[in-house]
Amino acid sequence: MAKRDYYEVLGVSKTSTEQEIKSAYRKLAKKYHPDMNKESGAEEKFKEVNEAASVLLDADKKAKYDQFGHAAFDGSSGFGGSGFGGFEDFFSNMGGGMDFGDIFSDLFGGGRSGRSSRRGPSKGQDIGLEATLTFKELVFGVNKKTILNLVKTCTKCDGVGAENPSDVHICTKCNGAGQIIVNKQMGPFQVQNQVTCDKCNGVGKEFKSKCKNCHGKGVESKREEVEIPLPKGLWPGQQFVMRGKGHASLEGGIPGDLYITIGIVKSDVFELIPNSNDLIMNYNISYLDAILGNEVIIKTLDGPVRLKIPKGVYSGQLIKVHDKGLYKNQTSDKRGDLLIKISISIPTSVSKEEKKILKELEQLSNFEPKNIID
The missing domain is CATH 1.10.287.110 (DnaJ domain)
Structure with missing residues (x-):
């Protein structure tokens, strides 16, 4: 062939x-x-x-x-x-x-063939959480507390894994490397491959007498209250990282990290604008405010703010209040703007006196709506 x-x-x-x-x-x-x-x-x-x-x-x-x-x-x-x-x-x-x-x-999945060096202790596992914030918490930051089931360094043996530090010896199979070389037959040739030592499970150590509290693992499980200081300037979907606040390492390495994904409580008042630090606030005014252009006091996330309603304002119009939006980032004091989105409330019923006044206003008004029927 x-x-x-x-x-x-x-x-x-x-x-x-x-x-x-x-x-x-x-x-x-x-x-x-x-x-x-x-x-x-x-x-x-x-x-x-x-x-x-x-x-x-x-x-x-x-x-x-x-x-x-x-x-x-x-x-x-x-x-x-x-x-x-x-x-x-x-x-x-x-x-x-x-x-x-x-x-x-x-x-x-192994290292390079023919080499068996001791790898460093692995990092502890990371933890992922979601924190759902109100708009006020999102803008100004907040301290949250939560209970976590954590893998912590054993308090009795301080992570050694043995009753006495002198009871810890180098693994005789891998000579402390935590990995061994195995030969694999592949057709007419052999491949040398590094794998985790099956005697010490990659730890590189043997114990004469294991710690009775952690049974040689060097870690124990604990329920612990964790305080999470979420700063200003975060954004929904963003991850806030607390280094070293995850699980302890099983091999004496550095602890894992705690990742908090930011969520937001749904609101009928506030709206986010994609890729912007500006914030929309829905606000209802009376039809009289819309006609007369009154000054009103609105309750923003920063507290009460005076707002001048322009005469003839329409539903959906945006009125800008400077520097009352989201912070640019976690370290900046600069903020976006608060955009007041006007919605005009039209009453479904009026009193006889109000109706009389409106009729008089109708007679005085020079507004002539166009007839859509020719």
Whole structure:
């Protein structure tokens, strides 16, 4: 059976860059890897992909292949019939700093092959909460309190995990690294891969006598009241972060963080304007205020404010009150504006005296509505 064109195998062309060929190879190697793909024929495709990459990612072999095709490596082309140097040779000769571990670290989730260094203690888990604020709390900030079930450093052993610090020893299997090297057979070759030590569960330590309070974990569960100081200048959907206020690390690392997502209580009075620090406040006035243009006192988030209603104002008109909107950010004292959205209240019924006065006003008025019927 004739071999497929190497460019066709990898889905690239002769003009493709080395990086494009590497990228195509990575994708196909993951797709057809025997440990990742159990379908019939996957292993053969995996070998075919490897063979194509071993040529196209070697400048000398690629040049020969571009000139003579597959004949360059079958011994009949005058090049000595050296063929491929094998899978390991492929990785050792590839340019651009790419090697065996680079390709397969993402296949197995491990580090680079052949290396077993002690990784640092992992950070504690983060916690996510949602805080629903009123508009006043959103503008000026607020201190909120909540009860959390937290993973905390054990108070009895101070996170050591043992009754006595001298009872803690380096894991004999991983030598304190927390990880071990395992060999994985993949077709005709072997891969070395780093995995978490199954004896110490990645901690790198063994205990002669575990702490009776935390059973060697170094942490315990506690219900704790947490105060959350939410500052001014936040926005719905924004996250406020409290560093180190999450769960304690199981390995003695730094605690996780507390993420608070800001929500807003629905209001019939106030409205947010997308991508703006201005704030809309819905306000009802009487039809007399609209006609006469009176001065009214409105209750804003900052307290009472005098507002002059212009004569002839209409429903939906916006009257600006400067510097009474949202703060620009958490550290700025600059604010947006408060936009008073006018709504004119028309009474559904009036007294006889009011009706009489309105009739007199109607006679005096020079307003003549247009007749919409010709």
